[in-house]
Amino acid sequence: xxxxxxxxxxxxxxxxxxxxxxxxxxxxxxxxxxxxxxxxxxxxxxxxxxxxxxxxxxxxxxxxxxxxxxxxxxxxxxxxxxxxxxxxxxxxxxxxxxxxxxxxxxxxxxxxxxxxxxxxxxxxxxxxxxxxxxxxxxxxxxxxxxxxxxxxxxxxxxxxxxxxxxxxxxxxxxxxxxxxxxxxxxxxxxxxxxxxxxxxxxxxxxxxxxxxxxxxxxxxxxxxxxxxxxxxxxxxxxxxxxxxxxxxxxxxxxxxxxxxxxxxxxxxxxxxxxxxxxxxxxxxxxxxxxxxxxxxxxxxxxxxxxxxxxxxxxxxxxxxxxxxxxxxxxxxxxxxxxxxxxxxxxxxxxxxxxxxxxxxxxxxxxxxxxxxxxx
Amino acid sequence: xxxxxxxxxxxxxxxxxxxxxxxxxxxxxxxxxxxxxxxxxxxxxxxxxxxxxxxxxxxxxxxxxxxxxxxxxxxxxxxxxxxxxxxxxxxxxxxxxxxxxxxxxxxxxxxxxxxxxxxxxxxxxxxxxxxxxxxxxxxxxxxxxxxxxxxxxxxxxxxxxxxxxxxxxxxxxxxxxxxxxxxxxxxxxxxxxxxxxxxxxxxxxxxxxxxxxxxxxxxxxxxxxxxxxxxxxxxxxxxxxxxxxxxxxxxxxxxxxxxxxxxxxxxxxxxxxxxxxxxxxxxxxxxxxxxxxxxxxxxxxxxxxxxxxxxxxxxxxxxxxxxxxxxxxxxxxxxxxxxxxxxxxxxxxxxxxxxxxxxxxxxxxxxxxxxxxxx
Numbered sequence: 164x165x166x167x168x169x170x171x172x173x174x175x176x177x178x179x180x181x182x183x184x185x186x187x188x189x190x191x192x193x194x195x196x197x198x199x200x201x202x203x204x205x206x207x208x209x210x211x212x213x214x215x216x217x218x219x220x221x222x223x224x225x226x227x228x229x230x231x232x233x234x235x236x237x238x239x240x241x242x243x244x245x246x247x248x249x250x251x252x253x254x255x256x257x258x259x260x261x262x263x264x265x266x267x268x269x270x271x272x273x274x275x276x277x278x279x280x281x282x283x284x285x286x287x288x289x290x291x292x293x294x295x296x297x298x299x300x301x302x303x304x305x306x307x308x309x310x311x312x313x314x315x316x317x318x319x320x321x322x323x324x325x326x327x328x329x330x331x332x333x334x335x336x337x338x339x340x341x342x343x344x345x346x347x348x349x350x351x352x353x354x355x356x357x358x359x360x361x362x363x364x365x366x367x368x369x370x371x372x373x374x375x376x377x378x379x380x381x382x383x384x385x386x387x388x389x390x391x392x393x394x395x396x397x398x399x400x401x402x403x404x405x406x407x408x409x410x411x412x413x414x415x416x417x418x419x420x421x422x423x424x425x426x427x428x429x430x431x432x433x434x435x436x437x438x439x440x441x442x443x444x445x446x447x448x449x450x451x452x453x454x455x456x457x458x459x460x461x462x463x464x465x466x467x468x469x470x471x472x473x474x475x476x477x478x479x480x481x482x483x484x485x486x487x488x489x490x491x492x493x494x495x496x497x498x499x500x501x502x503x504x505x506x507x508x509x510x511x512x513x514x515x516x517x518x519x520x521x522x523x524x525x526x527x528x529x530x531x532x533x534x535x536x537x538x
Numbered sequence: 539x540x541x542x543x544x545x546x547x548x549x550x551x552x553x554x555x556x557x558x559x560x561x562x563x564x565x566x567x568x569x570x571x572x573x574x575x576x577x578x579x580x581x582x583x584x585x586x587x588x589x590x591x592x593x594x595x596x597x598x599x600x601x602x603x604x605x606x607x608x609x610x611x612x613x614x615x616x617x618x619x620x621x622x623x624x625x626x627x628x629x630x631x632x633x634x635x636x637x638x639x640x641x642x643x644x645x646x647x648x649x650x651x652x653x654x655x656x657x658x659x660x661x662x663x664x665x666x667x668x669x670x671x672x673x674x675x676x677x678x679x680x681x682x683x684x685x686x687x688x689x690x691x692x693x694x695x696x697x698x699x700x701x702x703x704x705x706x707x708x709x710x711x712x713x714x715x716x717x718x719x720x721x722x723x724x725x726x727x728x729x730x731x732x733x734x735x736x737x738x739x740x741x742x743x744x745x746x747x748x749x750x751x752x753x754x755x756x757x758x759x760x761x762x763x764x765x766x767x768x769x770x771x772x773x774x775x776x777x778x779x780x781x782x783x784x785x786x787x788x789x790x791x792x793x794x795x796x797x798x799x800x801x802x803x804x805x806x807x808x809x810x811x812x813x814x815x816x817x818x819x820x821x822x823x824x825x826x827x828x829x830x831x832x833x834x835x836x837x838x839x840x841x842x843x844x845x846x847x848x849x850x851x852x853x854x855x856x857x858x859x860x861x862x863x864x865x866x867x868x869x870x871x872x873x874x875x876x877x878x879x880x881x882x883x884x885x886x887x888x889x890x891x892x893x894x895x896x897x898x899x900x901x902x903x904x905x906x907x908x909x910x911x912x913x
Contacts, residue, residue, distance in 0.1 A: 204877060231876065236851060479615055498622065504606055505606055508581065509576055
């Protein structure tokens with residue numbers, strides 16, 4: 164099956180909607196949470212182990228896979244699905260986000276709320292052609308262009324791919340922002356042309372930019388909507404808080420045709436999902452639930468449970484009452500508390516499984532509420 | 539079902555034998571490999587996940603569980619099986635080995651081939667009563683006596699428990715060795731009496747000592763064989779190499795009644811198993827297969843496969859052809875190579891599963907060879 168977005172229900176109360184995305188590797192309902200599997204795997208679990216969670220879509224990072232094991236190895240393995248054991252849909256990004264995070268370090272960190280990067284500034288050149296950066300693995304110079312990212316993503320073979328964009332720093336002035344936006348549009352068009360010359364059953368999402376400017380957001384959305392992309396990522400600077408984010412979505416979504424899905428790039432914690440789903444966002448990716456798990460934070464409908472706390476030492480109940488996940492079925496908070504205190508890696512695995520299960524249930528609830536026009 | 543050792547076949551060619559050990563939590567064939575789960579869990583996997591491997595027996599360490607989460611927590615959880623999700627038989631040791639390793643540091647390291655300990659000398663006192671050591675967790679003084687270890691192991695609730703012994707340093711002189719042996723015998727008798735006053739469906743194995751001395755090994759074996767232990771551990775100094783080890787077994791096993799099982803303490807790599815099974819050893823415990831897995835070494839019938847090596851970059855085959863394990867069924871060497879290179883924890887998990895599966899198959903083969911009188 165080719166890529167297709169099926170609109171199931173448009174809420175009467177907001178722009179929120181329920182849909183179904185079809186891909187060559189399976190279909191899933193939206194709004195959906197997209198787990199991040201940077202190196203082709205989610206951290207601390209393997210794809211087969213979590214297959215019963217039916218994760219709708221997994222987000223893998225082209226930057227990391229480009230450096231290891233390299234697209235040729237993945238291609239020879241039969242593509243990312245075959246290589247990694249992931250049976251459902253996969254999306255890859257362009258690699259640009261990581262490279263520009265290296266270039267603009269602290270600003271990208273500010274945008275994404277990340278800590279300081281370890282690798283220093285290893286970006287050698289940025290020009291109209293693309294970016295040249297230094298591999299942190301072997302020091303070699305790596306070219307990333309609108310064409311090369313598509314060629315790499317063709318080899319990786321994800322269901323959804325993303326064109327090259329420039330991630331402008333948050334504090335960039337208006338004039339520079341306009342220039343960056345124009346270049347991003349040229350780059351996205353070049354990526355799209357490369358893709359369309361050899362679509363290979365893959366879909367491509369544009370990345371809408373424009374920072375916090377109403378005018379530029381509209382301009383970007385209108386331009387990208389005029390091109391035959393299969394869906395839209397909403398990226399670029401999304402501001403510093405939920406208020407900024409909602410404003411950006413308000414400036415953007417109205418100019419995107421409703422028959423194509425919208426993905427919010429890099430944001431997928433439950434408060435942000437809850438705050439933005441009414442703007443008509445269909446998919447959200449975030450490493451938050453898996454990262455929280457490795458920090459002993461289990462997500463539940465009653466808020467986070469911090470499993471290292473002494474309160475859980477003799478808590479012989481599952482993380483969340485009624486949760487159908489493997490972890491809640493077989494283990495107690497007390498056991499998980501012990502595993503975390505004893506530095507056992509299975510603590511990460513078991514809490515990751517629960518947190519993913521929680522996200523699936525949370526999104527199901529959101530879908531239900533939209534179907535009932537309550538959102 | 540109570541503890542029972544059933545002798546199935548005595549080889550005509552050597553002292554090797556095939557048997558079946560019955561415990562309240564299940565039965566298993568011997569000779570068997572016993573995986574080490576120090577904190578109650580095997581490292582990088584959880585018990586439910588590996589239940590299809592049917593691990594015969596898992597070895598948990600009282601020293602670690604005493605310090606965290608403490609025997610009271612485990613008891614309140616319903617015992618180690620209930621707490622950890624392990625459905626099959628469990629054996630716990632006395633805690634003495636770790637404490638004496640702290641006391642005699644480098645010598646115990648020499649015996650066991652371990653690296654230098656991190657905790658320094660935290661043993662406060664050793665006398666006839668027992669040992670006092672400092673908890674590395676909270677600095678408190680912990681008493682370990684022949685009675686207290688049994689009380690702790692009653693709370694943990696393993697199927698097989700072990701009396702307190704003293705682990706004499708390898709280079710101890712003859713006279714000191716005799717004194718240590720006599721004290722170990724007094725301690726083991728005190729542990730046994732404590733156990734028999736409240737057996738609780740648990741079995742207790744003695745620990746045979748005597749270092750490399752033929753005379754002391756015979757003395758220890760004869761004395762312990764005269765007591766109503768359910769089986770025998772072979773411990774104390776086992777020498778520096780396989781030759782020493784075989785000599786110790788030769789000095790020991792002949793004096794142990796054949797109707798009780800014999801466990802070789804802390805040794806269970808395949809070369810050592812292969813070299814000693816003909817001495818009539820029934821079970822072997824070792825962290826080798828699980829530790830090797832975390833160092834990217836996969837065990838196979840054709841020798842170890844070092845998964846980090848570049849040779850496996852494009853090796854799109856399972857770790858071992860024909861291996862029925864989860865890892866070999868779903869993943870390739872190439873994928874595992876990538877996971878190790880990308881520092882993904884699932885590499886440890888997947889390789890651990892394979893290595894355990896390999897050990898099960900290896901022991902099956904040994905059992906078969908003994909049944910055919912080929913060993």
